[in-house]
Amino acid sequence: MNIAPHFPILQIIVPLLAAPLAAMSLLFGQVRMRHLAWGVTTLSLAIAFFISLALFVQVQSGGTISYALGDWQAPIGIVYIVDSASSFILPLICGIALVATLFAPRLLKDEISLHDQPIFYTLWLLTIAGMLGQVITGDAFNIFVFLEITSLSAYALIALGVGRDRRALPAAFNYLILGTLGATFYVIGIGLLYMLTGTLNLDDLATRLPALADNNAAAAALAFISIGLFLKMALFPLHFWLVPAYGYAPSIVSVLLAATATKVSVYVLIRFLFGVFGVEFDGIATLGSVIILLGVLGALVGTLAAIFERDIKRLLAQSSIAQLGYMAIGIGLMSHAGLTAAFIHLFNHALMKGALFIGLGALGLGLLGTKKARLTLDNIRGAGRAAPITMAGILIGGLALIGVPLTAGFISKLYLIRATIDADLWATTALIALSSVLALVYVWKIVEAAWLQPPTTEIVIGQEKIYHWLPVWIFVAATIGFGIYATPLIEAAQAAASLFVENK
Amino acid sequence: MMSDMGQVFGHWNVYLVIFLMMLGFYTLIARGNMVKKMVGLNVFQTSVFILYISMGKIDNSTAPILTDNPLAIYANPLPHVLILTAIVVGVATTALGYALIIRIYENFGTIEDHELVDFMEDEENTL
Numbered sequence: 291m292n293i294a295p296h297f298p299i300l301q302i303i304v305p306l307l308a309a310p311l312a313a314m315s316l317l318f319g320q321v322r323m324r325h326l327a328w329g330v331t332t333l334s335l336a337i338a339f340f341i342s343l344a345l346f347v348q349v350q351s352g353g354t355i356s357y358a359l360g361d362w363q364a365p366i367g368i369v370y371i372v373d374s375a376s377s378f379i380l381p382l383i384c385g386i387a388l389v390a391t392l393f394a395p396r397l398l399k400d401e402i403s404l405h406d407q408p409i410f411y412t413l414w415l416l417t418i419a420g421m422l423g424q425v426i427t428g429d430a431f432n433i434f435v436f437l438e439i440t441s442l443s444a445y446a447l448i449a450l451g452v453g454r455d456r457r458a459l460p461a462a463f464n465y466l467i468l469g470t471l472g473a474t475f476y477v478i479g480i481g482l483l484y485m486l487t488g489t490l491n492l493d494d495l496a497t498r499l500p501a502l503a504d505n506n507a508a509a510a511a512l513a514f515i516s517i518g519l520f521l522k523m524a525l526f527p528l529h530f531w532l533v534p535a536y537g538y539a540p541s542i543v544s545v546l547l548a549a550t551a552t553k554v555s556v557y558v559l560i561r562f563l564f565g566v567f568g569v570e571f572d573g574i575a576t577l578g579s580v581i582i583l584l585g586v587l588g589a590l591v592g593t594l595a596a597i598f599e600r601d602i603k604r605l606l607a608q609s610s611i612a613q614l615g616y617m618a619i620g621i622g623l624m625s626h627a628g629l630t631a632a633f634i635h636l637f638n639h640a641l642m643k644g645a646l647f648i649g650l651g652a653l654g655l656g657l658l659g660t661k662k663a664r665l666t667l668d669n670i671r672g673a674g675r676a677a678p679i680t681m682a683g684i685l686i687g688g689l690a691l692i693g694v695p696l697t698a699g700f701i702s703k704l705y706l707i708r709a710t711i712d713a714d715l716w717a718t719t720a721l722i723a724l725s726s727v728l729a730l731v732y733v734w735k736i737v738e739a740a741w742l743q744p745p746t747t748e749i750v751i752g753q754e755k756i757y758h759w760l761p762v763w764i765f766v767a768a769t770i771g772f773g774i775y776a777t778p779l780i781e782a783a784q785a786a787a788s789l790f791v792e793n794k
Numbered sequence: 795m796m797s798d799m800g801q802v803f804g805h806w807n808v809y810l811v812i813f814l815m816m817l818g819f820y821t822l823i824a825r826g827n828m829v830k831k832m833v834g835l836n837v838f839q840t841s842v843f844i845l846y847i848s849m850g851k852i853d854n855s856t857a858p859i860l861t862d863n864p865l866a867i868y869a870n871p872l873p874h875v876l877i878l879t880a881i882v883v884g885v886a887t888t889a890l891g892y893a894l895i896i897r898i899y900e901n902f903g904t905i906e907d908h909e910l911v912d913f914m915e916d917e918e919n920t921l
Contacts, residue, residue, distance in 0.1 A: 431876050438883045445890055449897070456901040457917060460910050463828060463894045470835055470887050471822070477842055477880060484873065485849050534914075601918075 294344070298357035298370040301341045301380065302423050308334030309415035315408050327408040328395055331415055335388040338422070342380035349377040356428070364428065365491035371428040375633075375786035379425045379557050382637055386549045386644050387418045390542055393761040397542040397651045401454050410450060410540075416443040417546065421554045430480045430490045430566075433558060434473060437522070440554070441469045444547060448539040455664060461534035468531045472521030479514030482507050495566050503572045515562055516577060523555035525581075525618050526588030529611045533595075536607035541651030544603060548610055549644040553636050556617050560629065564790030569624050581622030586718055588615030589725040596732040602665045605732055606646050609691055612725060613639045619718060620706055626784075626793045627709035633783035634705050638690070638698035638772060645687035645765030652680050652758040667735060672745025674737075677754045681740050683762035688733035690769050693726050698772040701780070807848035814841035826907035828898065832891045839884045846873040846880070 293300065308330050315326035348355060354373040358364065372380075391414070402410050420440030424433050445466045451458030484490055486507055487498040502508040517528075524532040532552070536544050567574055592611030599605035613635070620632030650665055653673060674681045690699035703726060710719040772779050784793070814837055821834025850873040858871040899905050902913055 431879075435879060435883070438887075442883075442886055442890060445894070449894055452897065452901070457914055459894055459898045459901060460914065463891065463898060466887065466891050466894065467822065467831055467835060470839070474839055474842055478845065481842065481846050481849065481873075 294348075296357075297341050297345055297348075298355060298372050298426060299359065301338060301345065301426060302370075302419055304334050304337050304341070305415045305422065306419040309412045309419065312408055312411040312415060324395070324404060324407040327411040328391070331394075331411045332388070332391050334415065335384060335391050335418070338418075339381065339384040339388045342377075342384045342422075345372050346377045346381055348372070349374055365489050365494040368427065368429040368432050369491065370426045371492075372426060373789055374782070375557070375560070375789050376425045378633065378637070378782050378786045379553070380422060382640055383418065383421050383425070383550050383554070386640060387414075387546060389644070389761060389764050390545045390549075390648065393648065393651075393757065394542050396655060396757050397648075398540070400654070401540045401542075402450055403453060406450060406453075410447070413443040413447045413450075414543075414546070416440075417447060417551075421550055424554050424558055428492050430483065430492060430495065432490075434477055434480065437473055437476070437555075437558075440551065441466075441473065441522075444543075444551060445469065447543045448535050448547075451539045451543065454540065455538045457534065458538035461531075461538045465531040465535045468521055468528075472518045472528075475514050475518030475521070477518075479511040479516075479518065482511035482514065486511070492561065492566055496568060499567060499571065503570075508571075509573050512562075512567055512571070512573065512577065516559070519555050519559040519562070520584075523552045523559060523618075524611060524614055526584050526591055526611060526615060529588065529592075529614075532611065533604055533607040536610065537601060537604035541603075541647065541654060544607075545644055545647040545651065548607070548647050549640040552610070552614055553640055556614070556621070556632070556636055560621060560632070560790065563621065564629070569791060575624065578622045578624040581618050582715070582718060583622075585615040585618030585622055586721050588612060588618065590615075590721065590728075593725045593728045593732070597728065597735070599732075600666050600668070602650060602667065602670065602736065603647070605736075606643065606650070609729065609732065610639075610643060612729070613643075613691070615725075616702070616706055616722065619722065620709060623709055623713050623715075624791070625709060625713060626787050626791045627705070627712050629787035629791050630780070630783045631702065631705040631709045633786045634779060635702035637779060637783070638702045638769070641698060641765050641769045641772070642687050642690040645762050645769060646684060646691075648765065649680055649684040649687065649762040652762060653677060653684075655758060667739040670736070670739050671743045672740070674741035675745075676751055677758060679754060679759040680762055683759060683766045684740075685733075685737060686766050686769065687762075688736060690773070692729045692733055696770065696773050698769045698776070698779075700773055701776045705780075807844070811841050811845045811848070814838075814844065817841075828895045828905040828907065829892075831907075832888065832895070835891070836884070836888060839880070839887075843877045843880060843884075846877040849873050 311330045312327040315323040318326055349372055357370040359368045398407055398410065417440050420436045423436030427433055427436060445462045448465060449459055449462035483495060486502055486505065487495055489495055489498065499508060521528045536548050539547065563574065589612045592608050592615060596605045596608035599608055617632045617635050620628045620635060653665060686697065690697035693699040693703035707719055707722060818834045818838030818841060822831055822838060825831055825834060850870040852867055852869055855867040855869040858868040895905055902910060904910060
């Protein structure tokens with residue numbers, strides 16, 4: 291039997307069905323079960339990664355794939371759409387999840403109790419399946435369902451950080467309140483659209499909405515959907531849930547969420563603004579200007595807040611706010627160049643933040659003398675000597691955040707700045723440059739603490755093992771690789787952007 | 795004049811939804827007690843359920859079960875089905891929210907927002 295035509299659904303089904311299997315390993319006793327759960331997770335994500343790459347290749351050669359679930363054709367049934375945009379995001383999510391999972395047992399050992407580990411893997415797979423679903427589905431309500439699958443399991447994953455720091459619990463609760471608020475706003479918007487058009491299929495909506503360009507309810511739907519997604523993607527000033535959530539989550543969870551979760555919401559926003567409402571829609575240009583303004587403010591506020599953080603995970607979370615601001619600027623430009631820049635940065639930022647957060651997790655694995663509950667600028671002193679290879683990886687990740695040439699971050703900044711210049715937004719260009727320069731300050735604070743300041747405790751040299759530095763360097767290698775040889779990434783991003791905005 | 799009144803009162807379900815929505819939203823934002831926040835969230839979500847359920851109603855319509863009468867008007871079942879899903883999601887959210895509140899109470903001894911903020915800041919300063 292040829293299963294290749296069913297890849298779009300298998301992309302979701304494999305991790306989704308592996309989730310209860312991982313939970314069932316609880317039946318097999320304390321010690322064996324976590325290996326079993328980990329095995330199931332790794333295997334399913336490896337399959338998902340393979341499928342996502344196969345889909346990418348298929349789309350490159352054969353164009354958009356439309357998969358009707360249960361053979362119910364659109365617009366009646368739900369269809370999964372794999373096009374140049376979704377096939378660009380799927381391998382990113384699967385790849386990051388797979389690399390993180392490979393090193394999960396080490397990172398989990400000190401942070402999550404043995405008994406909770408199978409549950410951890412279940413939630414982990416549900417989060418990933420939900421994110422993949424949001425990207426691949428062509429149905430507006432289906433997006434909501436996958437959004438909630440992702441969010442609910444992410445709240446629980448963050449709360450698992452309680453083993454290390456009890457503040458993970460209020461962080462998860464606040465995220466739950468704001469996340470649910472965002473999702474409900476989204477549902478209100480979808481409800482209004484359904485009342486107006488009688489359809490939930492994204493392509494069908496796109497064909498029916500132009501006739502409603504001056505309809506107030508359609509404008510209200512656009513507002514509700516945008517605000518809901520701004521909340522989920524942590525666009526300034528709706529970002530307050532993000533810093534505690536990423537800061538207190540278990541380190542492996544921070545890797546996945548920081549690298550992929552907000553990106554998926556960015557993608558859904560792009561899909562709605564360009565793929566459903568379209569750049570011609572009344573009022574969308576105004577919304578674009580608002581998004582640029584919020585993006586610029588987010589870039590500055592996030593960077594400044596990062597400079598004043600002492601806890602390194604919180605520092606990186608603040609920097610994520612700034613980086614999401616850059617993506618928002620790219621979206622708000624409403625041009626082909628801007629959208630290309632947003633897609634490129636979405637991809638590159640996932641790699642950089644993956645490297646940085648997994649590096650911090652590795653540092654916590656006995657490299658800094660006594661076990662530390664948290665990594666602050668004070669207790670990473672001497673890390674440059676104790677863990678030179680890991681810290682070098684973290685440094686390159688930091689340089690990529692600033693946008694230093696030869697890293698992927700440079701390509702992002704280059705395209706973003708070019709896009710703002712094309713749009714004659716000189717103030718925006720200047721502020722992007724300013725916030726990039728300010729990013730140097732917080733990266734320098736890490737460098738200073740790790741290499742230049744005397745260690746506060748005895749540093750043991752030579753404890754660094756392959757499992758410390760390898761995960762960091764996988765991400766760093768990708769960051770450098772896409773920084774030097776960026777052509778395939780740029781082409782894929784341009785193809786994704788062409789789907790939504792005409793290339794002039 | 796009559797048609798204007800119809801415009802206003804014909805949408806009474808929408809006014810109910812907006813009232814409930816604002817009630818829930820206000821409770822969610824203004825209350826510091828986490829249980830009350832959850833109640834606000836539930837009222838807010840329920841208002842959206844009613845929005846969907848009422849949009850499926852068509853004047854003089856019957857339940858969407860096939861009858862022999864060719865002139866029968868059926869209510870639109872699709873929004874109802876959608877909201878069935880949303881209710882399940884809402885139940886899961888509520889359960890998770892209360893589970894977190896229980897854990898927060900066990901760990902901090904309070905479920906008041908401002909007291910928790912004090913705890914969080916104290917711990918931040920003892921780095």
